[in-house]
Each structure stands twice: as structure tokens, then as C-alpha cells.
Amino acid sequence: MAKTDKQPLLDSELELFFNAARKADVEPSADVFNAIIADAEAQLSAVETLPVVGQGSQEGGWLQSIFSAIGGWPAAASLASATVAGVWIGFTQPVQLETLSGGLVLSGDYTAADTSYALEDLAPGYLGTTLFAEDEG
Amino acid sequence: MALDAYEEASDEALLVLYGNGDPMAAQLLTHRLAPRALGFATRLLGGDRAEAEDVTQEAMLRLWKQATGWRTGEAQVSTWLYRVVSNLCTDRLRKRRTVNIDAAGDPEDGRPSAVESMMDEDRAQALQGALNRLPDRQRIAVTLRHIEGATNPEIAEIMDISVEAVESLTARGKRALAKDLAGRREELGYGED
Structure with a gap:
């Protein structure tokens, strides 16, 4: 059908x-x-044909001049890496520093050392630490 | 690079080559993508070839501008292009409706008689007429799925909707086409069973 x-x-x-x-x-x-x-x-x-900013002109100003003087982006990247590494080293515990240095910087377990130095031993009177000692009795 | 290597390269690889300053890559990409963009635009714009060519040129220009900042691995070049074509056509259809709300209809009949006599050409024209009567989103989804051969997830990406919404649009679109074209059964020579 x-x-x-x-x-x-x-x-x-x-x-x-x-x-x-x-x-x-x-x-x-x-x-x-x-x-x-x-x-x-x-x-x-x-x-x-797009113009490169700061190349052959004064448009970039003093900041651009400093940036170019230190070597541009590659240098800025290295500088940033070094800064981050510095901050990390500053904050990390000495035990890790010892591990990294292969025992050259510190030997043994620094945190469990028999002899420890308080800040006032190294810099007596510095930042008024003697006052804190007195308060503690 | 040897011509064979160009021809085997993916659309994305060619776009990156173009972005790096290689004009040969642009030629190959145009050969690959412009016919697809033009076919898609023609169907969405109700068979208006001249307007579809404008859309194709505009979409390809946007692709060239995108080349230097193209993020590899995020989307297929063809998917991106279909999306641009779809948006450009939707904009034009919207503007067209504000000028003449009854503009959509069957495509023009002023084709050469040799072509008119071909069954496929008649069917293609009948389908275009029926597609023109579908709501925009159904027309886009059905065209991508059943003519351009895109998968449902690709259509979802192009139209920025869910896969379920794509399935619903294509199902409703197909049902409407099947009803609309039922009257052409005898005329198009397949109603004798």
C-alpha cells in the first residue's frame, strides 16, 4: 500500500x-x-609589522630602560627564581638545609643538639630581650 | 616543509604553522575548512549563497586573527569554526527578521535546467525549504548532526548546550522535517512501495 x-x-x-x-x-x-x-x-x-614596545623609542620610560638593562624577560625570570629560592631557604628548617648540603653546613640533628643558643646569648640586650628574661623570672 | 607533510598535518598543526608566519598553511586550511563553513552557512541562511560567502570570509578572518593566540588542545579548529559560523548566521537571521518577518521560504528556483532535473538537487532543495521552516536552534543542531556529520558532544560544544539538549533538539527537528517533507513523497519519487 x-x-x-x-x-x-x-x-x-x-x-x-x-x-x-x-x-x-x-x-x-x-x-x-x-x-x-x-x-x-x-x-x-x-x-x-606590529611595533615592539620600547624598542628605539622613549615610550617605555625609565622602568622599561631598567628592565632592558638587566637583560629583559630572561633576566627577570632568573631574578624571580633566585628570590623564591632565597625566601624558601630563609623559612626552611635547618635540618633540611643540612640534608641539602650533605652535612657540610651542619652535622647531626641540629634540633636535638645539647648546646643551644638563645637570641640573647648571641646579641645580649638586643631588642630588649633582657626585659623578657626578667619578666619570666 | 614538504607538501605531503602539510597535507598530513592536523588542522591545529596547520593553524600553528600559519601563526608562525607560514602562508602555505593558510592555503591548505582554506581548502579544508572554507567549503565546510560555506556549506553550513548556506544551510543556516536558507540557501542564500552570497550571504553565506560573506559569513565564510568573516569566520575565516576571525580564525586568522586567532592563530597567534591559539591554545592547543583546547578545541578542534573545525568545532571552533562551526561555532563562529553558527553565531554569525544567527546574528544575520535575527537582523533579517527585523526587516522582513516573512522572508524565510523555499530557496530560489532560478537554477539551470540541467541541475533542476536531478533528483538529488530536488531533494536537497526540498530539504532546504523544510530546514528554513525549523526554529533556528533545531536547524543548527539537525544540520550539524545529519549533514555536517558532527557528533552530539561536538554539537554541544559548538552550541554551548548540554548533550541532552542536543539530543532533544535533533529529535524534534527530525520529527518536524519528516512531517514537513511527507507531502513531497510522490513528487520526489519514493512513494511507490
């Missing part, structure tokens, strides 16, 4: 339409193709 117009298409019938659409010619014309390529080349040229 023939299907009536009121019955929706089956998936297989609808697929014929999708197939036909997939086969349809959608190649861009030569003009469009050339225009797209011209845009690509113009964009490349625009990127290549």
Missing part, C-alpha cells in the same frame, strides 16, 4: 534528503577563496 502524504517520512526516507544535501556542491568560488587567502596574508603582515 502506498504511503499517504499525512504519514511522516521514515528515517530511511529522510536519510535520502540528508544524503542529497551532503552531495550538494558547496565549493567556494575562486573570488571567495582568493579573498580568504588575501585576508590571511594581510593578517600575517599586520602581525609582523
Whole structure:
């Protein structure tokens, strides 16, 4: 029996339409193709001719001059790394420092040493530590 | 780089090459992507080839501008491009509706007679007419799924919606197309079973 117009298409019938659409010619014309390529080349040229900030001009100011003088980004990166390392060494416990130095800096367990030095032993009177000692009795 | 190596390179690799100043990569990318962008735009814009060409050129220009800052591994180049085309077409359709709300209809019939006689061409035109009558989001989802061959997760990324929402849009879109095209069954030569 023939299907009536009121019955929706089956998936297989609808697929014929999708197939036909997939086969349809959608190649861009030569003009469009050339225009797209011209845009690509113009964009490349625009990127290549962008002025470098601070190069050969005074626009960067004194901060830019200092930045350039120390060697630019590579030097700034090294400086940042050294700063972070310095902070870490400053905060880390001496035990770790000993581990890192292979026992050259400190030997034994520093935290369990028999002899320990308080700040007032090293710098008597410094920052009024004697007052604290007196308060403690 | 040898031509073979260019042809085997992924879209993303070619885009990075272009971003590094290689114009040959732009040519290959255009050959690969512009026909897909144009086909997609043509369907979304109701068969308006001239406007679809404008959209394709605009979308490709945005791709060139994106090249130097392209973040590798984040999205497929084709997915990104479909998304741009979809947004550009949606904008144009919105503007078009404010000018003439009844503008959407069957595509023009002024094609050469040799092409008109082909069954596939007739079916493609009938489908385009039915697609034009779908809501925008259903048209985008159905076109991407059933003509462009995108997967549901890719469509979800292009349309910025969930996979479930994609499934719902494509199912409703297909049902509407099946009803709409039922009247063309005899005319298009497959109603004799």
C-alpha cells in the first residue's frame, strides 16, 4: 500500500534528503577563496609589522630602560627564581638545609643538639630581650 | 616543509604553522575548512549563497586573527569554526527578521535546467525549504548532526548546550522535517512501495 502524504517520512526516507544535501556542491568560488587567502596574508603582515614596545623609542620610560638593562624577560625570570629560592631557604628548617648540603653546613640533628643558643646569648640586650628574661623570672 | 607533510598535518598543526608566519598553511586550511563553513552557512541562511560567502570570509578572518593566540588542545579548529559560523548566521537571521518577518521560504528556483532535473538537487532543495521552516536552534543542531556529520558532544560544544539538549533538539527537528517533507513523497519519487 502506498504511503499517504499525512504519514511522516521514515528515517530511511529522510536519510535520502540528508544524503542529497551532503552531495550538494558547496565549493567556494575562486573570488571567495582568493579573498580568504588575501585576508590571511594581510593578517600575517599586520602581525609582523606590529611595533615592539620600547624598542628605539622613549615610550617605555625609565622602568622599561631598567628592565632592558638587566637583560629583559630572561633576566627577570632568573631574578624571580633566585628570590623564591632565597625566601624558601630563609623559612626552611635547618635540618633540611643540612640534608641539602650533605652535612657540610651542619652535622647531626641540629634540633636535638645539647648546646643551644638563645637570641640573647648571641646579641645580649638586643631588642630588649633582657626585659623578657626578667619578666619570666 | 614538504607538501605531503602539510597535507598530513592536523588542522591545529596547520593553524600553528600559519601563526608562525607560514602562508602555505593558510592555503591548505582554506581548502579544508572554507567549503565546510560555506556549506553550513548556506544551510543556516536558507540557501542564500552570497550571504553565506560573506559569513565564510568573516569566520575565516576571525580564525586568522586567532592563530597567534591559539591554545592547543583546547578545541578542534573545525568545532571552533562551526561555532563562529553558527553565531554569525544567527546574528544575520535575527537582523533579517527585523526587516522582513516573512522572508524565510523555499530557496530560489532560478537554477539551470540541467541541475533542476536531478533528483538529488530536488531533494536537497526540498530539504532546504523544510530546514528554513525549523526554529533556528533545531536547524543548527539537525544540520550539524545529519549533514555536517558532527557528533552530539561536538554539537554541544559548538552550541554551548548540554548533550541532552542536543539530543532533544535533533529529535524534534527530525520529527518536524519528516512531517514537513511527507507531502513531497510522490513528487520526489519514493512513494511507490
